[in-house]
Amino acid sequence: MTTELRRITEGNYGVARLTPAPEHGGTFLGQPKFPKAVKNELKLVVQRKNMRNATTTIRNKRALRVTETPNWEDIRQAAYEVKNRVGRHLDYYLEQAEKSLTANGVHVHWARDAEEANRIVGEIAKAKGVQEVVKIKSITTQETDLNEHLEEQGIAAWETDLAELIVQLGHDRPSHIVVPGIHRNRAEVREIFLREMKNYGRPCPEDITSNPPELANAARLHLREKFLRAKVAVSGANFILADTGSLVIVESEGNGRMCLTLPDTLISLVGIEKVLPSYDDLEIFLKLLPRSATGERMNPYNSVWSGVTPNDGPQEQHVVFMDNGRTNVLADPVGREVLRCIRCASCINVCPVYERAGGHAYGSVYPGPIGITLTPQLRGIDDPVDRGMPYACTLCAACVEVCPVKIPFTDIIVHLRNRVADAERKEFSTDVEVAAEKALMKAAAWVLGDYKHWETTMYATRAAGRVVGKHKIGPLPVPVANRWLDYRNVDHIPSQTFRDWWKANRGEEK
Amino acid sequence: MTTTTSPGTRAGTSGLPGAGLDVAVFITCINDVLFPQTGIAMTKLLERLGCRVHFPKEQTCCAQLTTNTGYFKESMGMVESYVKAYSDYDYVVAPSGSCIAAVRDQHPMLAEHAGDKGLMRDVEHTSKISLDISEFLVDVLGVTDVGAYFPHLVTIHPSCHGMRLLKLGDRPFKLLENVKGMTTVDLPAAEQCCGFGGTFSVKNPDMSSTMTADKARHIRETGAEYVVGWDNSCLLSIGGVLSRQNAGVKAIHMVEILANTEED
Numbered sequence A: 001m002t003t004e005l006r007r008i009t010e011g012n013y014g015v016a017r018l019t020p021a022p023e024h025g026g027t028f029l030g031q032p033k034f035p036k037a038v039k040n041e042l043k044l045v046v047q048r049k050n051m052r053n054a055t056t057t058i059r060n061k062r063a064l065r066v067t068e069t070p071n072w073e074d075i076r077q078a079a080y081e082v083k084n085r086v087g088r089h090l091d092y093y094l095e096q097a098e099k100s101l102t103a104n105g106v107h108v109h110w111a112r113d114a115e116e117a118n119r120i121v122g123e124i125a126k127a128k129g130v131q132e133v134v135k136i137k138s139i140t141t142q143e144t145d146l147n148e149h150l151e152e153q154g155i156a157a158w159e160t161d162l163a164e165l166i167v168q169l170g171h172d173r174p175s176h177i178v179v180p181g182i183h184r185n186r187a188e189v190r191e192i193f194l195r196e197m198k199n200y201g202r203p204c205p206e207d208i209t210s211n212p213p214e215l216a217n218a219a220r221l222h223l224r225e226k227f228l229r230a231k232v233a234v235s236g237a238n239f240i241l242a243d244t245g246s247l248v249i250v251e252s253e254g255n256g257r258m259c260l261t262l263p264d265t266l267i268s269l270v271g272i273e274k275v276l277p278s279y280d281d282l283e284i285f286l287k288l289l290p291r292s293a294t295g296e297r298m299n300p301y302n303s304v305w306s307g308v309t310p311n312d313g314p315q316e317q318h319v320v321f322m323d324n325g326r327t328n329v330l331a332d333p334v335g336r337e338v339l340r341c342i343r344c345a346s347c348i349n350v351c352p353v354y355e356r357a358g359g360h361a362y363g364s365v366y367p368g369p370i371g372i373t374l375t376p377q378l379r380g381i382d383d384p385v386d387r388g389m390p391y392a393c394t395l396c397a398a399c400v401e402v403c404p405v406k407i408p409f410t411d412i413i414v415h416l417r418n419r420v421a422d423a424e425r426k427e428f429s430t431d432v433e434v435a436a437e438k439a440l441m442k443a444a445a446w447v448l449g450d451y452k453h454w455e456t457t458m459y460a461t462r463a464a465g466r467v468v469g470k471h472k473i474g475p476l477p478v479p480v481a482n483r484w485l486d487y488r489n490v491d492h493i494p495s496q497t498f499r500d501w502w503k504a505n506r507g508e509e510k
Numbered sequence B: 001m002t003t004t005t006s007p008g009t010r011a012g013t014s015g016l017p018g019a020g021l022d023v024a025v026f027i028t029c030i031n032d033v034l035f036p037q038t039g040i041a042m043t044k045l046l047e048r049l050g051c052r053v054h055f056p057k058e059q060t061c062c063a064q065l066t067t068n069t070g071y072f073k074e075s076m077g078m079v080e081s082y083v084k085a086y087s088d089y090d091y092v093v094a095p096s097g098s099c100i101a102a103v104r105d106q107h108p109m110l111a112e113h114a115g116d117k118g119l120m121r122d123v124e125h126t127s128k129i130s131l132d133i134s135e136f137l138v139d140v141l142g143v144t145d146v147g148a149y150f151p152h153l154v155t156i157h158p159s160c161h162g163m164r165l166l167k168l169g170d171r172p173f174k175l176l177e178n179v180k181g182m183t184t185v186d187l188p189a190a191e192q193c194c195g196f197g198g199t200f201s202v203k204n205p206d207m208s209s210t211m212t213a214d215k216a217r218h219i220r221e222t223g224a225e226y227v228v229g230w231d232n233s234c235l236l237s238i239g240g241v242l243s244r245q246n247a248g249v250k251a252i253h254m255v256e257i258l259a260n261t262e263e264d
């Protein structure tokens, strides 16, 4: 077993469970802040290589699709406007969606938060008397930790998306919103299948190689039993169409189609921002989403369900609209722009920090640029992990360039940092780093707020001697800590500032 | 008040692209202290092209340091200093796409956030007139060949803020293309951030140094003598890693190359 399969434990740590136990019960409780969490991730050489290869491939495929689409910018703009309209009139479109869905025979439920959403889904499943459900990949249900809730209720939730299956069988957590198992390679997948499939259903053939078609076939056979048995399916949604009362799900593997057609009951947990005004809007979004997400012109499976059709497909359908912090996001004029997100992961795939950190270091099911802007808004900034999130970014703006719905990440990140700083301003922090930062920012404000202070400081520090210990690098206006210098040299401190040079060579000040 | 280039150095400027233009330079705090040679090079380059150069002494910093850390209140003195320094000019030129992006995008945001109507009016002017050196040369002076000479093999790191926030496009590349004697070699993964990110490098030192190490590795792969950029903050980080490695590659700001002529 390769060392980086560290998250895998055979069976369930001795705990009696229906499904593989994820590490830390699936939540991110007790996880360290990003800078610390990242230290371990940076050392995982296999994961680093997997991430580098995968993100580079998807990035390039996306770029190719975008360059071959002549009116890409117009489509982006159209999506931007539709989504902004949805945000402005969210109440209206949600009520319209509820009416249309109900008219189509769909039961509509409303959940204020994750707990309520889980409870509603659990109750529906329990009322059906089932012990298991099949699932279509849905990050919204990861956000609420639905699988663990169902496990507690004695209901096994089986992931059927290949990458999600790899994560579930690996006792792991998703590290990407489109490809949850992006951090794994074929050899690791083979090892996971060999070890774990037998504990939860049809075993993996003993002589399997790491050839992708063989792995896919093993997954297909393992899952088929579950598809054929299942009475209830749980999904998310890519879009809900308010005018026709339709649920739209796009996918690549057909597992979604299986879940949408075989079981009698379909429960869809949907964030309230997923509503689109009209069926006609799909034209825009079905162009943007596959090209941005997987670099395909079209998804292999595009399902649009407009309610119950007698004797065809699920005869009982439920849509659970969930807030879970989204209305708080909507209330923030700067932050609300993230609600346009269609979860394509383009921003994640181009993020140089994500490429190296992987998805687990963030402490959220939403990693990368969308994660650090959405999560602290959904969850609030009371927890140190959430406060640290907006700082896990160099502001390089690569994400701003690719986002199909034009989310201005860098502006939002700076805005969220301001919210964090303002919160910390009001509190006495026992965190030395926070206290040091506050002091430093105050000092910077004084030194740089007036050129006289700036000049005085430059002369004073120079007069005090430019070498005070080997780490002293002069009156540098950035807070260069020793650890910065652990990795880099600062070669020379010029003996003359520009200001001095100007005075000496371009005349006296008046 | 400000001081200007002494009239003597402007003898016979007529016919030069910058003749008759008054230009205020924004040196930026990091260049003032750590890279004075960049400011000097920019001054000499602008003078060579016929501009009358001014250095308003009220200038300090673009305020990114505090703004990007989330401390908006602490930024206001710097924004006000900027307004005081440059309100009377038509052109402000800086050797930093990053600082100009802060002036253009963040100063209006900060003034609005502070609810200061007067400052909002003031920054509307100063943010509009502030240009990165390559914008000024290409768009205002209309030159892409500044008569520079630099007989070296270089590779180019296109700093993120210039490329993505200012959308400098091919301006810096065009200016560098016309430098006599210089050969350019493509940098692998050039568009990836160097990992500096201001306070990011302090708050996330491990990630930052990992990113800079990758950048340095790509630079070394090219075999270039110099890595050229247009933001000294990135170059401070990249150059610092290269120096630690004794890599035999030096980081240099674009204006230092552009200021260099065969006579130097």
Ligand code: SF4
Pocket (backbone or CB within 6 Å): A292, A340, A341, A342, A343, A344, A345, A346, A347, A348, A370, A402, A403, A404, A405, A406, A407
């Ligand atoms: S924020 Fe934009 S780029 Fe990122 S996942 Fe959402 S839609 Fe895609």
